[in-house]
Amino acid sequence: MAQDKPRAEAVAAYEPRKAAKRFTGTFGGQRVAYTATVEEQVLRDDKGAARAAIVTTSYIAEPRNPARPVTFLFNGGPGSASLWLQMGAFGPKRVAIPSDARDDGAPPYPILDNPDSLLDVTDLVFIDPVGTGFSHAIGDTDPKDYWGVTKDAKSVAQVIRQWLDANGRWNSPKFLGGESYGTTRSAAVVKELEGGYNDVALNGVILISTVLDFGAGAETEGAELGYITTLPSMAVTALFHGKAAAASPDAFAAEARRFAIGPYAAFLLKGQQAGAEERAAVRRELARFTGLSEAYLDKADLRVASGRFYKELLRDRGLTVGRLDSRYTGRDYDSAGEVPDNDPSFYGIDAGYTAAANAWFRESLGYRPDRNYVTIGGVRDWDWRLEGGRDTNAYLNVTPYLGRAMRENSGLRLFVGQGWYDFATPFFAAEYALTRTGIPQDRITWSYYDSGHMMYVRDQDRSKLSADVRAFIRGR
Template sequence: MHKRSLVAALASLLLVSTTYAADKQEAKDKPAEAKPDAALLQPQSSETTGSVRVEGKSIDYKAVAGTLVLHGSGDKEHEPQVSMFYTAYFKKGADAAKRPVTFIYNGGPGSATVWLHMGAFGPKRVVTSDDSHTPAAPYNLVNNDYSLLDASDLVFIDAPGAGFSRLIAAEEDRGKREEQMKDRRKTIYSVDGDGHAFAQFITQFLSKYGRWNSPKYLFGESYGTTRSAVLANILENESSVDLNGVILLSQILNFDTSIDGPQFNPGVDLPYVVALPTFAAAAYYHHKLPQQPAALEPFLREVEQYALGDYAQALMAGSRLDATRKQAAAEKLHQYTGLPVAYLMKADLRVTGGMFEHELQGDGDLTTGRLDSRFSGPSLDPLSKDSEYDPQSSAISSAYVAAFNDYVRRQLKFGEGQQYRLFAEVDHWDFAHKAPGVSGEALQQSTNVMPDLAMAMKTNPNLKVSLHGGYYDLATPYFAADYEMHHLPIQPALQKNISYDWYPSGHMVYAHEDSLKKLHDNVARFIGETDNVKR
């Protein structure tokens, strides 16, 4: 059961499944691994300069696009395993000892960080339509008025195998090389292997650029928040790196909260409970509610209370729920989601994310976006039970991919003759995770890294956590993230170290420009309040 639910969760977190599938097919069409490229065995870099105006203030910067080479541990400590690509932006004239540095990455798992780079905090931003399909090229690349360079130096990191990052097999013999690559994939394409790779990258970066005494931050989105919890614990308790802050965008720490695939995990009704407010937000946005509320946020507070109360109790009753109470629950859900009472009864009050996306807008001709439910697109199959694609992903992905491929070569002067992979060629991601304090083998359960973040916060009680999410995000519902944070196994006093900010946007909060400005302002303020720099 857990294997099936984890597979569903993995599929749900891949931001652009169609592009990922194309990349995998291309990989299958390639011949077996060629002789290792000598360039992967040595760090590479390209330095350029630029200037960005952030909310009216001009900032000159140095940009470095390059790679660091990660090695194994133990008897493999001299064995190169990963060439990891990054783009770093350093404010010119700043005191490195006082200047914060923020390590930024997307999720996937196995995703390149093109989204946060070109949509949120890099000096250039690609313009996309707010809630509809962005027209084809040429795309508009503009000065990013909301780059985070005003508050921190920035390091955008591509996961192993994604972007220009590559796994390395240094063996000369073809057979040994293939075995080595198989071993690399098994080790690194996993919750714990990925976390250790990022930890090694960060400590190498701190040494290379002399940033050990700088205020340090992690910024992860989607699966990147899962990574951040694991990574924060590794840095704090294995590498002796105290972090000033961890910034989480569109969080998922406990995969048992996911509304993607809960039907494969019967008996765990929590996903339906914590997704209900996002269903309500989507119905509100598309005017599908029987009675349209005057404002979104007061309406959501009401739905949250119902979800944790009467709705949760109805689901927990299971087959003991009598017909009268079930009918009453279906009628209430209709008021909050717009879905027909008969449909809700037939679904046994349990509607998955895919079902909701397919059914919200009428008779199935329109599919509602998953990453951002403000988006809509024609249904691939009006008779399907679930949505079969994500209209938001289809609407903006091409703009991000084209803009970055052009920008990295023209302006950053890196990547000539190389393929930029949107996703790593992951055949299997190992979601087994050995939580802090567990002896022996990793527990056989859905991935849950809440203990990792809790351990980091307890061993560094000054660590601050900043949580951000979009009301219209059906991939990682905001109320699921809120639920996770309020159930962290930490002392009550440490709950004060967590702050919360929600936005009228989706999974990629920054795809909505007003929300991007608020995200920038909130994150910049968080860094300013936690960097420990005396001014």
């Protein structure tokens, strides 16, 4: 007990690390003075002992104005830090990597002023959940206490409440935004913020590369819906690489949606009861949309998993296509495999972002903790259970959280941004999830981009995304 006492006192007296610096920049055409602050938000137990430190990076316009909107942002994973949205899309600085789906190569990587930052219309707070970025468990706290759909959402909601307390922003317009699993987190955090009477009401939720209904894209034996929701993504990818013909991606996507939800869905649901004539008709159309041969489709029983598509589409060129962004191509060890060796659209960007984040935090802002910055992958054994019982967890879907919040908050709106070439979170799966019963359709804004999961890596789409989100925030 005597030995444990000093450690317990140290945990209780944990002093959060913080660094801040003033800057000026031009965003959305406006000159803005702002303060960048990196600091640990300490989560404590009911006895006051520190259990975890979640790092936030806030960019606040000066002079401070509580009437300005504030937007809380994070990435996904689960297990990803917020550097992607922060250094790629909305933060005041960005890393410059090739905009045309080429590999980012070796350093140095330019860190530039980002005129597409949203600081002209909203203050920004980027959140790195436990196990990502510099965020960490304290003492003997098990980080798995924060690794799960519900556990993670509770911790992020608590950080938002603490930040509002510390900065006097309870009556500011509030927006919440996430990318990829960050959209899942957004829905779960909305439940934690607005699900009770002691709620934090939001003006809007920004969903970028959306995954809410995990059943809609599940690729498991016997599940048919995933083939339907990924088909339009295959179509636009085939078009991009010259394996299909159409006037434009959006026109081809519309045509593929109609086929997927119509003749293709009817065929899949019939299973082995589908007749030979129907099978032949579907196979012809499927070949036209996917760019794959009828012989290959027949061998796959007209059900092509995404991993197979990445490898097969450009096999004749000795190339694979990316998962996060199918504009990217890679070259595997050989061309005979079933699936790619790796995702060229991820290894094509990760080095630049990692270098830029560390340089920005450690050198420019002076935040130098004695730990590695975890970009993605440091979180293990995620708890996917939701509060709702057996059937809820047999079909993982957080969309109803957003539907209920919108029904009970008449001022809450959704922005949904999707890249055509994204297989990690296909656009048709997002459309499927958000057009179910109980979700007010007149308060959803949709926007599409000629790139993939991280649409902001393409210069034109970063500017378009910025303009679209800026209009969404102003539209409150």
